[in-house]
Every structure is written in structure tokens, then in C-alpha cells.
Amino acid sequence: MSKPILTVKQLTKRYGSNTIFEKIDLTVNEGDTIVIIGPSGTGKSTLLRCLNLLTKPDGGQIWLDQQEITVKGTDEDRVRQHIGMVFQNFLLFNHLTALENVKLGLVRVKHMPEKAAEQKAMEELTRVGLADRAGHYPGQLSGGQQQRVGIARALAMDPRVMLFDEPTSALDPELIGEVLEVMRKLALDGMTMVVVTHEMGFAREVADRIVFMERGKIVEEGSPDALFYHPKYERTREFLWKITELYGKKEAQS
Amino acid sequence: MPGAGIPFHPTSVSAEYGDQQPVDFSRFIQYIASGTAYTFGVMLIALPSGLLIGLVLAFAAVYGGKLAGKVLDLVSTVLRGIPPIVLLFILYFVMSGTINLSPFWAGSISLGIISSAYQMEIFRGAILSVSGEQMMASRAIGMSKMQAIRYVVLPQMIRLAIPSWSNEAAIVIKDSSLVYAIGVPEILRRAQLISASTHQPFLAYITAALIYFVLVFVTNRLLGRVERKLTIPVNP
Numbered sequence: 001m002s003k004p005i006l007t008v009k010q011l012t013k014r015y016g017s018n019t020i021f022e023k024i025d026l027t028v029n030e031g032d033t034i035v036i037i038g039p040s041g042t043g044k045s046t047l048l049r050c051l052n053l054l055t056k057p058d059g060g061q062i063w064l065d066q067q068e069i070t071v072k073g074t075d076e077d078r079v080r081q082h083i084g085m086v087f088q089n090f091l092l093f094n095h096l097t098a099l100e101n102v103k104l105g106l107v108r109v110k111h112m113p114e115k116a117a118e119q120k121a122m123e124e125l126t127r128v129g130l131a132d133r134a135g136h137y138p139g140q141l142s143g144g145q146q147q148r149v150g151i152a153r154a155l156a157m158d159p160r161v162m163l164f165d166e167p168t169s170a171l172d173p174e175l176i177g178e179v180l181e182v183m184r185k186l187a188l189d190g191m192t193m194v195v196v197t198h199e200m201g202f203a204r205e206v207a208d209r210i211v212f213m214e215r216g217k218i219v220e221e222g223s224p225d226a227l228f229y230h231p232k233y234e235r236t237r238e239f240l241w242k243i244t245e246l247y248g249k250k251e252a253q254s
Numbered sequence: 255m256p257g258a259g260i261p262f263h264p265t266s267v268s269a270e271y272g273d274q275q276p277v278d279f280s281r282f283i284q285y286i287a288s289g290t291a292y293t294f295g296v297m298l299i300a301l302p303s304g305l306l307i308g309l310v311l312a313f314a315a316v317y318g319g320k321l322a323g324k325v326l327d328l329v330s331t332v333l334r335g336i337p338p339i340v341l342l343f344i345l346y347f348v349m350s351g352t353i354n355l356s357p358f359w360a361g362s363i364s365l366g367i368i369s370s371a372y373q374m375e376i377f378r379g380a381i382l383s384v385s386g387e388q389m390m391a392s393r394a395i396g397m398s399k400m401q402a403i404r405y406v407v408l409p410q411m412i413r414l415a416i417p418s419w420s421n422e423a424a425i426v427i428k429d430s431s432l433v434y435a436i437g438v439p440e441i442l443r444r445a446q447l448i449s450a451s452t453h454q455p456f457l458a459y460i461t462a463a464l465i466y467f468v469l470v471f472v473t474n475r476l477l478g479r480v481e482r483k484l485t486i487p488v489n490p
Contacts, residue, residue, distance in 0.1 A: 052394065054390060054393060054394060077393075077396050077397065077398050078396065080393060080394055080395065080396045081395070081396030082396075084394075084395075085394040087387075087390075087391065087394075089387065091387050091388065091390065091391035092391070093388065093391065093392075093406050093410075094388075094410060094486060095406075095409045095410050095413070095486055104395070104397075104405060104406075105395035105396060105397065108397060108401050108405055109395060109396040109397055109401070137486050137487050137488070139486060139487060139488030139489060140487055140488060140489045153395065154394075154395065157395055157396065
């Protein structure tokens with residue numbers, strides 16, 4: 001169970017003289033759900049984008065399945081095939097139907113034949129409960145539905161790990177539940193996941209480990225129980241309870 | 255007279271229209287309208303070549319790195335800062351001096367080049383408003399930059415560009431009249447010739463104006479139809 005899928009060592013990202021995060025170490029084991037929390041502007045999203053090389057780190061190393069992906073000459077497109085990503089603003093391809101959104105990568109990246117790709121895409125849509133919306137365009141779907149299509153699109157590539165960048169932050173409160181439900185199921189099915197979120201209910205219930213980041217550094221990480229009830233630092237407790245209070249209402253509705 | 259010194263195109267009024275007194279309306283109009291073929295020709299060369307060049311340059315300007323962006327910026331600024339008729343003369347004399355093109359071809363290609371600068375700006379704006387996030391989403395599933403451009407950015411930016419492009423198409427149709435100055439016997443040239451020989455300027459230019467108007471109107475209607483056809487459905 002504890003085979004590392006992603007290993008991050010001393011990862012650093014700067015924009016000019018502005019350090020986004022520095023010397024981050026992180027290990028994501030197979031089947032783990034890691035939840036990254038922290039105040040905004042802490043570099044959580046940038047860290048996530050560095051993990052699949054959408055943003056180039058300035059220092060440090062990343063291994064995917066024991067293969068270093070930060071060495072020169074790495075086929076980045078190939079790496080990204082194996083790392084699924086879900087965005088805060090869904091970022092569906094607006095000119096394609098839900099089914100076509102999921103199918104595009106299968107046909108163009110995995111070079112699957114049309115029929116097989118269509119079937120696989122349909123399976124993924126079914127998995128997120130949207131088989132009946134296959135022919136709808138993003139503009140015809142609710143935010144929650146769009147995000148579930150986004151998840152299906154990433155899942156279709158059969159990734160080794162899924163990255164979620166605040167997947168519910170842009171959603172109306174009543175639509176958050178359906179997305180979290182899909183993610184919860186994924187985690188239970190054994191998908192390896194790294195999730196940046198403020199949904200504390202989800203973190204407490206689903207996360208194997210919570211990582212608390214602040215000002216570009218990992219302050220503390222551990223099991224949800226450890227962080228909520230026996231944090232090493234007062235700052236961790238303070239932050240956790242503050243956002244639990246803030247988002248608690250929203251979650252109770254969803 | 256503009257175009258003085260340029261050899262007269264062998265379209266003599268007397269050969270085609272003769273010397274009808276009083277004016278024979280149907281032959282008068284026919285004489286001008288037969289220039290429509292040239293206007294069409296110019297439009298069918300200038301628009302697609304401007305489209306192709308403009309599209310390629312727009313993608314080069316957005317994705318081709320800093321230097322390409324700056325150079326293309328400069329080229330486009332210069333081209334758009336000079337009246338089309340002046341550019342037409344310059345390009346025509348350069349082309350006819352070097353590769354011996356007929357006025358029709360040199361004029362059409364020149365208008366295509368001029369239009370490509372405007373079309374590039376239209377497409378660049380459209381690409382920029384689609385790109386960014388859509389590019390990131392494409393790369394995130396493992397697509398290459400080229401694949402993302404081909405399958406995600408292009409189909410969306412084309413839709414965004416159509417309204418402004420229709421405008422540019424209308425401008426190119428109207429600007430096709432400029433090639434009269436280098437002696438291409440298109441609508442305006444013929445209107446001018448017959449007006450001179452019959453002393454009926456009002457009738458001549460009104461006829462030309464009507465033909466241009468119909469061409470622009472029909473083209474815009476067709477493009478409007480294309481735009482509606484390509485619209486991506488959104489819930490009301």
C-alpha cells in the first residue's frame with residue numbers, strides 16, 4: 001500500500017525575487033488522499049501546478065513512480081497524461097459537449113479508436129453520475145455538473161494520481177455536495193489524490209493526511225485527528241478551527 | 255486623374271457599349287456590372303489570402319515568443335498606419351517591377367497583404383481571450399501545445415472572431431474598388447469610364463454603389479448565418 005507515487009524533495013518556486021514556496025518535501029503514497037490547507041496566497045495552487053509541470057519549479061526534484069520528472073529532457077506531455085488535474089474554474093472545453101470533453105484526450109493523446117474512446121468516455125461520465133448529460137455543452141450545465149465532467153475528463157486518462165485545485169471554491173453552496181461526493185467515492189475506490197481545499201468536513205472524513213502550508217512552507221502535517229486535536233503548533237489549531245467555523249455553515253447545507 | 259501615367263487597360267467603352275444616344279439603360283448597367291467578375295475575383299483572392307496570412311501571423315504573434323511578437327507588432331502597426339491606396343501603389347509597383355504580375359493579380363495580392371494586418375489583430379485578440387486557461391486545461395490532460403491549438407484554441411477563437419471578421423470582409427469588398435487606380439476594369443473603373451464617355455456620372459456611380467452594397471450585404475448575411483450555426487448552446 002505504501003508505494004510512493006509522488007515524491008517531492010526540496011521543491012522551490014520563485015517569481016522574480018518573490019518566493020512562492022521553498023524547500024517543500026512531500027510524499028504521496030499509493031491510495032493516499034492528501035489534503036493541503038492553508039491561507040490564500042500560500043503557494044498551494046502553485047505547488048499543485050508544479051507537481052504536473054504546468055509551472056516549472058526553480059529548484060528541487062519530483063519523482064513520479066520512482067522516475068524523476070524534473071530532469072532535463074523529460075517528456076512533459078507524457079508525464080501529464082499520468083497526472084489528472086481538476087481546476088477551481090472547471091476549465092471545460094467550451095466548444096465541446098460533456099462527452100466530447102472527456103473523449104478528446106482519449107482520441108488525441110491516447111490515440112484510442114473513436115468507438116472505444118466514446119465508450120470509455122461514457123463510462124467515466126456514468127461514474128460521476130452524468131451519463132444523461134453527455135450531449136450537453138458546458139454552458140448548459142450547472143457548476144457542479146461542470147466540475148464533475150472535469151473530474152471525468154481527468155479520470156478518463158487513467159491517471160496515477162489526481163490533483164484537485166480548490167475544486168469546490170467556485171461553486172454555489174448547494175452544488176458543493178455532489179462534487180465532494182464524487183471525490184469521496186474516488187478516495188474510497190483507492191485513487192491517489194492530492195486535494196487543495198477549504199472543505200474541512202471532507203478533509204477530516206476522507207484525508208489520510210492533512211498538510212498545513214503557510215507562507216510557502218509546510219508548517220505541519222499529520223492525520224486529521226492529530227492536526228485537529230493534538231497539533232504541534234498553536235498556529236495550526238488556530239487556522240483549522242477558524243476555517244472550520246467559516247466553512248462549517250456551507251458544508252452543513254451541502 | 256488618379257492612375258494617370260499608368261497604361262490604360264484595354265477596356266474601351268466604345269467597343270463594349272458603343273455610342274448609344276440617348277443612353278441605353280440596360281447596356282449601360284450591363285457595362286458596369288460586368289466589372290463585378292473582377293471585384294469578385296479580387297475579393298476571392300484578397301480575403302482568403304489575408305485570412306491565411308493573418309491567422310498564421312496571429313498564432314505566431316501569440317505563441318512564437320517575444321521577438322516574433324515584437325516584430326509582428328511593428329509590421330502590423332506600420333501596415334495599419336498607411337492608407338490602403340498608398341500601400342496598394344507601393345506593393346503594386348514592387349510586384350510588377352520584380353515578378354511581372356498583371357494589375358489584377360498584383361492588386362488582389364496587395365489587398366490581401368494589407369487585410370492580413372487587420373485580420374491578424376482580430377485573430378490575435380480572439381486567441382488571447384480563449385488561450386491561457388483553455389491552453390492549461392489542454393496541457394493538463396497531456397496534449398502538446400500544437401494539439402491544444404488545433405483542437406481547443408482554434409475552434410473557439412474562430413467563433414469569437416467571426417463578428418469582427420465580417421466587418422473586415424466588408425472592408426475588403428469595399429477596398430477592392432481601389433484596384434481601379436492601377437487599371438483593373440472592375441466596377442468602379444467601368445463606372446468612371448462610362449461616366450466620362452456618356453456624361454452620366456450620377457447614373458454610373460449609383461449603379462456602382464448599388465452593386466457594392468449588394469455584395470457587402472449578402473456577404474454579411476452569409477457570415478451571420480455561419481456565426482449562428484457555430485454558436486455554442488448555452489442555457490437561457
